[in-house]
Amino acid sequence: MSDSGFQHSEAFLQWIWENLLFDFTSLQTLCGKEVNILDAGSVNTSDGPDFKQAAIEIDGLSWHGDVEIHTKAKNWNHHGHQNDVNFNPVILHVVADYDASPVRCQNNSSPFTLNLLPYLSKELHLFLNSFENPTALPCTSGLHFISEDVFHQQIKKAHKEYFEKKTNDFFRFYDPELLPSKAWKHALIISLWDGLGISHNRVAMQQVALQLLKNKPNTVDESLEKAYHIAGFRSADSSIQWNLKSVRPASHPKSRIKEAVILSHQIITQPFQNFLKPGAVELWRAWFKNSSLKNTSRFQILFGTVFLPSLYVLGNLFAYAKLSDAALDSWVSLKTPIPASLLSKFNTLNLSDGSYRKKLGAVHQLKSYCSTGSCSECLVLKKAILS
Secondary structure, three states: OOOOOOOOOHHHHHHHHHOOOOOOOOEEOOOOOEEEEEEOOEEOOOOOOOEEEEEEEEOOEEEEEEEEEEOOOOHHHHOOHHHOHHHOOEEEEEEOOOOOOOOOOOOOOOOEEEEOHHHOOHHHHHHHHHHHOOOOOHHHHOOOOOOHHHHHHHHHHHHHHHHHHHHHHHHHHOOOOOOHHHHHHHHHHHHHHHHHOOOOOHHHHHHHHHHHHHHOOOOHHHHHHHHHHHHOOOOOOOOOOOOOOOOOHHHOHHHHHHHHHHHHHHHHHOOHHHOOOHHHHHHHHHHHHOOOOOOOHHHHHHHHHHHHHHHHHHHHHOOOHHHHHHHHHHHHOOOOOOOHHHHHHHHHHOOOOOHHHHOHHHHHHHHHHHOOOOHHHOHHHHHHHHO
């Protein structure tokens, strides 16, 4: 870190402390005592010190109390902490200031002072600059070192998290008042209609599916006619609202409804016991082989984001681990055609192994980590700035 001091906000310094994004192996206080962080404390969202209930070992002695963070040591007095009883429990004053000097509390005690500047890496400084002035992803535009192995570990982590999210999403459409077999099939059907409605007409597709399931037409043609009627394409009295702006012909509701009806018919007519087998993951391929549907990239994505999570849930519902394991194993090895535009932000990484481009976890990585600024939870950043 530059000798000119910490050039970023106090909020960043708090974030650095909370996530231990510094070299904490050889810390020393201003007075030369060794510091070992047992617990950085919990973020305080009320009045008082920034972190509560921290545990810090100083020269072999354990201290339990609060931690206050300042970019400049003089801000302790500028903020009036020397006269505020709320700051009496502070055991450590953490700063990023080469001109730091000890401070005192209202009860005349003097907490230890730790200057973090010598322990902050150049990589972290580069990252913070990029984060405050983003042109792309902060870690791709500033950091000099990106471990390819760690990147793929992070994608693997995100891939697993995405599967967990999709299994939870499945329960949004599961009606516990129905028989489990019926509730599961209905949830699968509605989930697929929802997926086929992405991104303009998810709610509308759900509404059609819900009403169609109540009518139970016998054939695909009857179901399709009924679905078009419910959707308002055969009647003017439908309450369902469609967003047709910028919708391509292949994604028009009429086309998606037809695909959804065909797939729903395959699910409804499939004996339920066939789903309770590890080989149930192969049913998807059979449905496309036995129907007029083409297994396009959209359906390949739905196989991963809807069908496999539904089988995982089913295995758990019926305590059949072989089914859940088969679904999870299929997810782990799943390769899905993902539009290159969705992952374009990773282009500057220049990775030799591009296998992540067929992992749905890469999409989850961008949405749940990169786009939300959850960098502190990402293995890539931690490896880069702590190496």
